[in-house]
Amino acid sequence: MTVLEFKNIFNKNLESQIDKNELNELFFWLIDHYCKIDKIHYIVNENYQLNNQEENDLRKAIKLLKKETPVQYIIGSAEFKGMNFSVNSNVLIPRPETEELVDWILEDNPKNKKILDIGTGSGCIAISLSKFLKDCLIEAWDVSKEAISVAKQNCKKQKTKISFKLIDIRNNIYLDEKFDIIVSNPPYVTQKDKQNMSKNVLNFEPHLALFTPENDPLFYYKKILNFCEGHLKSNGCLFLEINENLSKNVQELLNDYGFHDIKLRKDFRQKNRMIKAVKK
């Protein structure tokens, strides 16, 4: 079978479920991954003959897409800050709005700072910071040992240096050291939000990475702020990704914990999605 013939089968199988533009993107994503044919070179490779392995992988991908599996989990990788991150169902797929949170930290151009990423998942935040801030010391925590394992793999792949620790932020944590910058994209999806979530997130991404306890949407922010009390330096910065519906509540909470210069930022979709605050 040629790639062109596969494209016809692919479209026929999925066009009732997936919008045309997205379908096109997905096709190129798969062809690039399995056959190493990128979008630019597709036209001259339309008659490329798929080998058995490629045809099997691509047919399997159709079945998984039909079940609404995110393409990043099918191919096992996702792009973040121009880098390729390995992902599996134990880690959240890195999102573009999180790239903007990283960019906000990079804008300050911190030098020789100690930075902590709480809830590192694939390691996308910590690894990007380590890549762009060569003289900073980066540490990254997660409660999931499976996530830490993926993050370590990505750290090696990107040739960065990060200290990873299996730590549960729900516990009272006492360390001798303090950090200059703490960043977190914690679980912030409420049970109420669940109703509006698409199946490809709800059924495939790890619930540990997504959801807050039922009655306390600010649960993880409070835990992070308790930790900051003893472990973020005076004048140290906290960067948080937030649920767009909770921006006021998170700002109030930061105020209650004595933070100042609390700044809210919108993402590229014009949604309130990140906060920076300075500790007294």
Ligand SMILES: C[S@@+](CC[C@H](N)C(=O)[O-])C[C@H]1O[C@@H](n2cnc3c(N)ncnc32)[C@H](O)[C@@H]1O
């Ligand atoms: C929204 S995901 C963010 C992942 C990654 N930082 C990113 O931006 O793509 C939240 C992460 O927090 C971790 N997490 C959940 N509960 C935690 C806890 N109690 N202590 C530490 N990490 C936790 C999850 O395993 C998950 O990796």
